[in-house]
Amino acid sequence: MSFAPVVDWRPAAAVPAPPAIGALPLPVVGGDLTVPLVTGEQVGYVNLDYAASAPCLRAVLDAVTTLLPWYSSVHRGAGFASTVTTELYAAARREVGDFVGARAEDTVVFTRNTTDALNLLAAALPEDTTVVTFASEHHANQLPWRRGRSIVLPVPASADEAIARADDALRGVSSRHGLLAVTGASNVTGELWPLSELAAVAHRRGARVAVDAAQLAPHRAIDLDALGADYLALSGHKLYAPFGGGVLVGRGDWLDAGRPYLAGGGAVRRVTLDGVEWASGAPRHEAGTPNVVGAVSLAAACRALGEIGMSAVAAHEATLLDRVTRGLRAVPGVEQLAMWGPASPRIGVVTFNVRGFHPGVVAAALSAEHGIGVRDGSFCAHPLMSALAGAHAPEVSGGAAVPGAVRVSFGVGTSMADVDRFLGALTDLVARGPRWRYRVDGGRHVPEPDPRPRPALAGLLAGGTTGAVHGLLASDLAPCQALA
CATH class of the missing domain: 3.40.640.10 (Type I PLP-dependent aspartate aminotransferase-like (Major domain))
Structure with a gap:
C-alpha cells in the first residue's frame, strides 16, 4: 500500500502562487519590532545586519510551527x-x-x-x-x-x-x-x-x-x-x-x-x-x-x-544597493571599501569608514540613538580588512590592531524606507556628532550610561533590566571584533 504523509511542512498560507517583484520585501519575523533609544523614545527597528544573521522568514516560522x-x-x-x-x-x-x-x-x-x-x-x-x-x-x-x-x-x-x-x-x-x-x-x-x-x-x-x-x-x-x-x-x-x-x-x-x-x-x-x-x-x-x-x-x-524567484530577489536588492551607495557618496568623509572598485558586481553588502569617526562609535550611535542595527569590526576576515582598511584604521593604543569598518547588509525583508532611515541617521551623525557618550567594553563601544530596558525574554533577561548583562565575558561580546 502506498503511503502519503498527512502533514506538509509547507503550510497552506506559505504556498501562494509565485508573487511578482512588487511583493518584495517579504514578511520577516521581527519586521514590526520596536526598540528603545537611550533618549527614552521607542522606534521601529531597522535591521541592516543581514550578512551576520538574517531574520527568520515568516514562511519559515510557519513551517516550523x-x-x-x-x-x-x-x-x-x-x-x-x-x-x-x-x-x-x-x-x-x-x-x-x-x-x-x-x-x-x-x-x-x-x-x-x-x-x-x-x-x-x-x-x-x-x-x-x-x-x-x-x-x-x-x-x-x-x-x-x-x-x-x-x-x-x-x-x-x-x-x-x-x-x-x-x-x-x-x-x-x-x-x-x-x-x-x-x-x-x-x-x-x-x-x-x-x-x-x-x-x-x-x-x-x-x-x-x-x-x-x-x-x-x-x-x-x-x-x-x-x-x-x-x-x-x-x-x-x-x-x-x-x-x-x-x-x-x-x-x-x-x-x-x-x-x-x-x-x-x-x-x-x-x-x-x-x-x-x-x-x-x-x-x-x-x-x-x-x-x-x-x-x-x-x-x-x-x-x-x-x-519568489532569485531574479526578483536580485532585482530588489540592486535597487536598494544603488540607493545605499549613492547616499553614502553624498555623506562627507565616507569611504566605501572594495577589492575591485565600485563598479564590480556585488550583493547587498556595503562596508565603509567615516573620516574622524571610530567605526564602533558609528555603529553604537546608529543603534542607541536611531534604532538601526549595523555591524562594525573586522567581520571574521582579518587579512582582507588589513588589506582594505589598513591605511584608514582608527588610531589605537597598545599593540597592533585589526582594522575595522562599518557594514550595512540587507535582503528580502529590507524596504527602501529602511535604507532612507539609515542614510538620514548617518548624515545626522556625521554632521552633528554623537549625542551620547560611549565607552569601550569587551572590545565594543556601548552607551555610557545605557538606560535602555531589556525585554524579559523567557525569564533569561529580568524585566526592566538595563545596561549590560552581568557576567558576560569579552569573548561573549566581541568575536572577530576589531581592537578598540
Whole structure:
C-alpha cells in the first residue's frame, strides 16, 4: 500500500502562487519590532545586519510551527510521528539539494553552519591534498585548511587577477589532489567572485572547487552543475532560517572515503566489540540525533525564495544597493571599501569608514540613538580588512590592531524606507556628532550610561533590566571584533 504523509511542512498560507517583484520585501519575523533609544523614545527597528544573521522568514516560522507537533525521532522510530518526521527530513534534504542545483550523484550533508560544513570537508580530504585559497576569505574558509598542506594567495586586485593567481598556484601543485576553496560573495565588500571561471581553471589543472556560499545563497540563484563547482557550503542563519542548520553539498567519493566527521549512532551500519562498519552517504557524517527543525526550516527558506524567484530577489536588492551607495557618496568623509572598485558586481553588502569617526562609535550611535542595527569590526576576515582598511584604521593604543569598518547588509525583508532611515541617521551623525557618550567594553563601544530596558525574554533577561548583562565575558561580546 502506498503511503502519503498527512502533514506538509509547507503550510497552506506559505504556498501562494509565485508573487511578482512588487511583493518584495517579504514578511520577516521581527519586521514590526520596536526598540528603545537611550533618549527614552521607542522606534521601529531597522535591521541592516543581514550578512551576520538574517531574520527568520515568516514562511519559515510557519513551517516550523507546523512541524513541531509532529516532531519525533528519525529513521528508526515505529510511531507514526516518527515516520512523518523521517519523511520530512528526507524531503528537506531533496529541497535543499534542488535549491543549489545539486547533481543526482551529489551528497547532501546537514551540518550546523558553513563553518561546520567546511571543517567537515577539510576532515574528509584525501591524503596528499593541497588546498589553494585566498587571503580575502572569511576565517571559516581559511582556518580549516591550515591543518594540512595549503597555499594562501594574496588579496587579488581584480577578478581577472584572482583567476590568473589561482591558475598559477594550481599549476604548481605537485600533490595527488588539489582543491580550490573560494567564496561566492565577499562577506566584507559583497563583491561577487568569478566562480565559473575559477572552476574551469581548477578542473583544467586537475583540482576540485569548494564554494563558501554563505553570503551568495541568500542573494543569487545557484546551480552547482552549471557553475562546475564540486562542493558548496551554506548556513541557514544567513538564509532566513535561524534554527541551527547548515549544509555541505557535493561529490560523494571523498566524503565516503573520509573518516566520519563524528563517531556515534546513525553513522554506522554495524558495530562489534572490536570493529565498526561505517555508513556511506550523508549518514556517515551525521552521527547523533539530527537537527530536524534546522533542516526543515532551511528547506522551507529555500522553497520560499525559489517561489519568489532569485531574479526578483536580485532585482530588489540592486535597487536598494544603488540607493545605499549613492547616499553614502553624498555623506562627507565616507569611504566605501572594495577589492575591485565600485563598479564590480556585488550583493547587498556595503562596508565603509567615516573620516574622524571610530567605526564602533558609528555603529553604537546608529543603534542607541536611531534604532538601526549595523555591524562594525573586522567581520571574521582579518587579512582582507588589513588589506582594505589598513591605511584608514582608527588610531589605537597598545599593540597592533585589526582594522575595522562599518557594514550595512540587507535582503528580502529590507524596504527602501529602511535604507532612507539609515542614510538620514548617518548624515545626522556625521554632521552633528554623537549625542551620547560611549565607552569601550569587551572590545565594543556601548552607551555610557545605557538606560535602555531589556525585554524579559523567557525569564533569561529580568524585566526592566538595563545596561549590560552581568557576567558576560569579552569573548561573549566581541568575536572577530576589531581592537578598540
